[in-house]
Amino acid sequence: MEKAIEILKKNNYKVTKQRTDLLDYLGKFTVQYVSINQITNYMHTIYPGMSNNTIYRNLKEFANIGLVEYQEKDKTLVKYQCDFKNKHHHHFVCTNCGKVTELKACPIEFFTDQLPGYTVEGHAIEVYGLCADCTKKLKTAKS
Amino acid sequence: MEKAIEILKKNNYKVTKQRTDLLDYLGKFTVQYVSINQITNYMHTIYPGMSNNTIYRNLKEFANIGLVEYQEKDKTLVKYQCDFKNKHHHHFVCTNCGKVTELKACPIEFFTDQLPGYTVEGHAIEVYGLCADCTKKLKTAKS
DNA sequence: AAACTAATACGTAATAATTACTAATTAATG
DNA sequence: CATTAATTAGTAATTATTACGTATTAGTTT
Incomplete structure (x- = not known):
């Protein structure tokens, strides 16, 4: 996950504990998608009051800087970037x-x-x- | 719209006035998408109490038999089939x-x-x- | 290390978008 | 025209996403 943190910094995003924990969790999903709903459930075990806003915003930001990929067919599913060397795939x-x-x-x-x-x-x-x-x-x- | 009705019959779907009116409206959209929301608004001018269910179900059925195409990026947008001779495109x-x-x-x-x-x-x-x-x-x- | 500040997160609520379900209606068939 | 299986209405629930004002905090400066 070091690489993800670097990329966050490189793009002038702050490294918050919510983000690192979210990225840690997402990192488990490189060859399969996970639903935003499941992500929310998991994050709530760590941050009970975590806002939907925070999750949706971060996922979008992560996608914009290539850390996360949305499934085309079902945008409620996301996964961690599987190929940092060839982000366009x-x-x-x-x-x-x-x-x-x-x-x-x-x-x-x-x-x-x-x-x-x-x-x-x-x-x-x-x-x-x-x-x-x-x-x-x-x-x-x-x- | 004759062709659409034929295809409906061929697939053992009943030809209801709701369906023909929906198809008539969709027929205007062959080179651009229209939102399901706009479709609902229009259909309500003809059938004030028309159920969401009816619209969503019919759009899905129309798509299954190739009468309608969903936009991949935004599934809330649909259009009428633009090429009946080459449905896969x-x-x-x-x-x-x-x-x-x-x-x-x-x-x-x-x-x-x-x-x-x-x-x-x-x-x-x-x-x-x-x-x-x-x-x-x-x-x-x-x- | 205290103060600053812009970014981020929280908390709550609103808005879309979609699906569910039962009763009522209707197209197609003979 | 009577039957029936498909379709629709009507209502509500569920799911997914966005909005927004306040509070908190990471990163920077003094």
Whole structure:
């Protein structure tokens, strides 16, 4: 979590105990998402009166500086950054076990190529299905 | 709207006046999204006591049979199907004027190729930026 | 190390957005 | 036109998010 603290400081955010505890918790979720609701429940065990505002604001700020990623399909789910060296990437989400796999290649040219004169500023991509493990399990279950 | 009614029937959905009126209204939105909230307001002018349930359920059903498309980024926005001949496609959304442009090519192989052993069931893609018109306008505005 | 200050958090409430559920209504079928 | 299964109304509950004034605190300065 040292890296997260550094990034906070680098972006002129204060390092509060609420933030470090939130980041500590989020750090457990790098290959799966966790619901904001569950985060709130957990944080309330440490800070019983913690404001929703504080949680929502911090998650947004963390996302802005690349510490946290929201799930595209369901914005009530977030996870800790899984690749600090390549913050721009997309995810495969297993619909069975929830495991998240980072996608390396990003084919944005595919789209920019068919949009002459347009200014492409951003894009969202997310792929769903069964991870390799779940594919195996479900195949053998059928046979 | 004849086509929409046909598709409803083909999928064993009853053709109610609420549905036809809803589809009539949605039909105005093929190149831009409309908020569910605005839809509700409009429908209430025709059916003052119309239930939220009815609107949400119908929108979901319409989406399932390809009559309606949700915006990926903001699920409170929907639009009428813009391409019945190629229902699987993605959208570019102009962040300035809201205009939606259909993307033709879909590079899903890019992702399946890097996911050996996985079962890819679906994906969501959406591209954002300025459409050609808004790009021009904003360029000339600067110069 | 005390004081300062801008950022952050609290506490409470309001607002959206969505879903739930039962009774009443109605489209489609024969 | 009678039947029935699907659909809708009406009402309320739940979930998710935002708002805002006050209090607290991290980081800085004196």
